[in-house]
Amino acid sequence: MPPFVRYLTPLVLFLALAALLYKGLALNPREVPSPLIGKPAPEFTLPELKDASRQLSHTDFQGKVSLLNVWATWCVSCRAEHPLLMQLARQGVTIYGLDYKDSREDAQRWLQRFGDPYVANAFDADGRVGIDWGVYGTPETFVIDQQGIIRHKHIGPLTEEAIQREILPLIQQLKGEKG
Amino acid sequence: MIPELGHFALILALCLALVQATFPLIGSLNRTPSWVALARPLAWGQFAFLALSFAALVQAFLGDDFSVLYVAQHGNTQLPLMYKISAVWGAHEGSLLLWALILAGWMVAVATFSRNLPREMVARVLSVMGMVSIGFLSFMLFTSNPFDRVFPAPLEGGELNPLLQDPGLAIHPPMLYMGYVGMSVAFSFAIAALIGGKMDAAWARWSRPWTLVAWVFLTIGITLGSWWAYYELGWGGWWFWDPVENASFMPWLAGTALVHSLAVTEKRGAFKRWTVLLALLAFSLSLLGTFLVRSGVLTSVHAFATDPARGLFILMFLCLVIGGSLSLYAWRAPSISRGGGFELVSRESLLLGNNLLLVLITALVLLGTLAPLLYDALGWGKISVGFPWFNTMFVLFSPLMILLMGAGPLTRWKHHNPSDLLRAVRLSFVVSIAAGVVAALPLLTGSISAGIAVALSVWLLSTLLTGLRQRLQRRSGVRGLLADWKGQGGRAYYGMWLAHLGIATFIIGVTFVTQFDIEKDVRMAPGDEIQLNQYLFRFDGAAQHMGPNYRAQRGTVKVFRDEREVAVLHPEKRVYQVQTKPMTEAGIDAGFLRDIYVSLGEPLGGGAWSVRLYYKPFVRWIWLGGALIALGGLLAASDPRYRMRLRARVGAQAAGKGFGAESTA
């Protein structure tokens, strides 16, 4: 059926294109693999945001499943994801904050104004700890298990979808793991 | 309350679309007149509900209703009125609503201006448009609802991206969408023809004005976008071969091919299958563009930031629409009859060449746009395809097209004696070569590219003048001219004339600005002077300036030529209230033959700034060309030959069922 075949060509070409686009969706160019996943959280000790005499360190992650959220007052997207963090906190998720290259007063005022979902906030004034954690830009959120090992990294503001599909199930799973 | 009404209206529109997509189509196949008759009122109903929905969203912005999520993200109490309105379509969800509204608008237009078309055909066309509408409405209702609420409502909105707070960019999406969506009319006509199985020249005559008008809007949209990018982005660039730009360019190219192909089908009944395929292609490219822009598959500074899940929905929709239409094509096209034959030297042949080249260029643009994705998918690395490749491709293939473009209108249909044709174009050929050589001389420009561009443009111009003279010879005096204007075929010709002139203008603009523009990034302290070409720029420092919703540093740059002050420019660096990223407003002295362009970089301390200085010769010719093309298209579309006399049509309908009598006109 030669003539028929000729007219199928556009369709065939399109299907090839569609396959490519489908593959492209799966690729997601915004994903940046993190070399830290599966490794212990980088060591750090930082003063706390609200009370500089107290400290937050990597040992605080032991014995519980928690999130570390890297944020700053100068980051607009952080403001956008904030309500989600509040909801997560209300649901009982332990969230630590890493206030990245920020001003102490600004940060405290910000939390007062918009609410504080954090169990504690580490104040990373010069951002060196952020670099250790491979922070690519703000905000970023890490999921850390009971042994203090980083199990997941979410780049960019949290979305409801990411929370429902990835974060919450992972937290559940990690809680079930034995220490 | 009002947002809920808007939401409800959307749902109702979807219900109507569901009915519109099915009943009239089935009715046209079953010969059920009552179902066929549903098409028009349904189209009106959809439009009414979508207009209501759109109005609800506009009202939400005007009323600063931040309990609506979309308004909270993009609206702001300090936003000037015009931008509160344009914010409606400034981001993903709202722009979809605009798309759907414009689609409904085209539906109503088809329903209204097709009194002289067979009812069955109109029913099928509207049904197909209804199917497209279903896609967009469901996409909105299931994944991108503009009326979602947020609770508690923030006190202030996130503000419209400052880049979009500009009159040029406010109108750019509506123009583009009018074009994209308008291509669905040609698409629907093509599908209707394939379903009906019979296709004649009348089909081409019906499709042509719709395609032309959609194409004109696309032209305007693209031209506006380019012009906007130039004066707003502060970098002096006017085209970046960015995926989103390409997404609008490809339907335009396919649309251009379609408009020309329709001419052949209308006149000679030839190329029917090809024309149908092009009609399917043009709209498919529009949809593909929508996908590329909103799915996150390609990174682009213009793209709506959206996620892969939505991309999947659009992709499935794409597969349905494009896959479905191409399957229909594969099935039905073989049974479409061939049209009139033609010789190697004939207008058909030249138009075919033009078509092939246009499709080739479209394919190349598509290739360049998708290459990064292709490489990534195959694991060959992360690449980007830049300017040079696209430009090279264009430069390689357009001269041949220009050659054909000049000769085409002078060539007769079916058969033109080659030596006669050569005689007709001989003078133009010689003049063009001469002009090109002169232009390329070191005395004038010293550039081969400029020489080629001049040669091509003069070729177009002189062949146009030759054709005009031929035409006027046959119609004497003012009366003849007036009759030509009023009669059939006149405006189509003059429209073509203008549009081709626009191309010639465009070529000059593009080549000269690319070859001869000068750009300098310099550090300037107050009082510093820099020489660029024959212009002297003096920086007089920058001062604070308050705008309605922004703070700015406003620089003063005085431009001198031969000791005389030519312009005082005020480039600005603005910081808008909510979005804290700075924005550049260029200071431009526009001229017919050149632009002088200055933009501020960053403060370097001590009152000094990094400043970008540009000399841009002939840059306005680019958009002048675009405007001429659009004007030409409009003129051509207004040709009375597209308005079939009602009496003749009715007679034909009474004589036979189906799509009207075979016509050889």
Added chain:
Amino acid sequence: MKARQKRFVFILLALGAVAVASVLVVQALRSNITYFYSPSQVVAGEAPADQPFRIGGMVVRDSLQRDPNSVRVRFLVTDNAQQFEVVYDGILPDLFSEGQGAVARGRLENGVFVAEEVLAKHDESYMPPEVADAMKPGEYQAP
């Protein structure tokens, strides 16, 4: 017969043109695509020494230095594992800032990346729809 011959010629011409065009296109493509390398890859020597390419990553905070007498800037980009220095003679784009992503196109010269063009990463400042999703009310019910 004549029509057949004509079509044959047509097709032959068309195929020939396609072949020529394809060759030109692919050649041009190969020589005009720029590959992207991360700082680690550049440090490891994977990037070409004599061809333009793109490098990208996060701009290291406090690494931006300006030359006091010109528009030249220097900054470091990092992918968390390695850093690399970028030099650029020109005005940085508005969206460029430390702590955010950037991509530069240029070539290696004397161990430093000399950029012809710097692009700032498309940032999320204007609330993409994903974030919109996040703000939906009532979807999160406490268990």
